Amino acid sequence: MRLAMVWQGPFIDGARHSNGRGVGFEPPLGHNRVSFPEGPPFAFSVDPHNTEWPKLAGKEAGYAFKGYWLDGKRRPKFHYQFLAMDVEDYSIAIPGELDAFFRRYLNFNSKAHYVNLWMRVAEGKSILEDADGSYVIDQKLRMRFESSGQEKPVIREEEKGMELLLPVELSHGKFRLIQEIYW
Numbered sequence: 001m002r003l004a005m006v007w008q009g010p011f012i013d014g015a016r017h018s019n020g021r022g023v024g025f026e027p028p029l030g031h032n033r034v035s036f037p038e039g040p041p042f043a044f045s046v047d048p049h050n051t052e053w054p055k056l057a058g059k060e061a062g063y064a065f066k067g068y069w070l071d072g073k074r075r076p077k078f079h080y081q082f083l084a085m086d087v088e089d090y091s092i093a094i095p096g097e098l099d100a101f102f103r104r105y106l107n108f109n110s111k112a113h114y115v116n117l118w119m120r121v122a123e124g125k126s127i128l129e130d131a132d133g134s135y136v137i138d139q140k141l142r143m144r145f146e147s148s149g150q151e152k153p154v155i156r157e158e159e160k161g162m163e164l165l166l167p168v169e170l171s172h173g174k175f176r177l178i179q180e181i182y183w
Helices: none
Strands: 005-008 031-035 042-044 063-070 076-082 085-094 101-110 117-124 127-129 135-137 141-147 154-158 161-168 174-182
Touching: 117 127, 117 135, 117 141, 127 154, 127 161, 141 161, 161 174
Parallel strands: none
Antiparallel strands: 005 031, 042 117, 063 076, 076 085, 085 101, 101 174, 117 161, 127 135, 135 141, 141 174, 154 161
């Protein structure tokens, strides 16, 4: 129920998974790989600066995978649930002048009135807000956000480095987020 990794270039060599039982992790063939935070993507907090991010994830934390479907161009759209909130999550590769980038769309629909809900979108040794409103993670990845909410993301320091948290501001049970990821 989280974005685990992005990279540029080829996808994977699926040969190992075509033989036998297909077990194990097959790394991407591409380059400029960036991993995203492990653990649960969402947490409730009264104060995002002083509350430790939860460790509990999966079914025990209220997450349920609801499947995926393919759009007209055969790109997957994932559907999952966190407590009483449904999430549609999909990414589209966008051609660029030098490099392509990702535009990730998240649509939230909640039957409950949640407040102080946060999404952890990045972690790294350094996270800086740039003058153009984007966030630079470890001087190698840039993120920009557009949402239906009013609040800006929060950069906070942790023992292992820094985290970038984004408020999920449900209005009438709905929230829309567009996350752009650039190299």
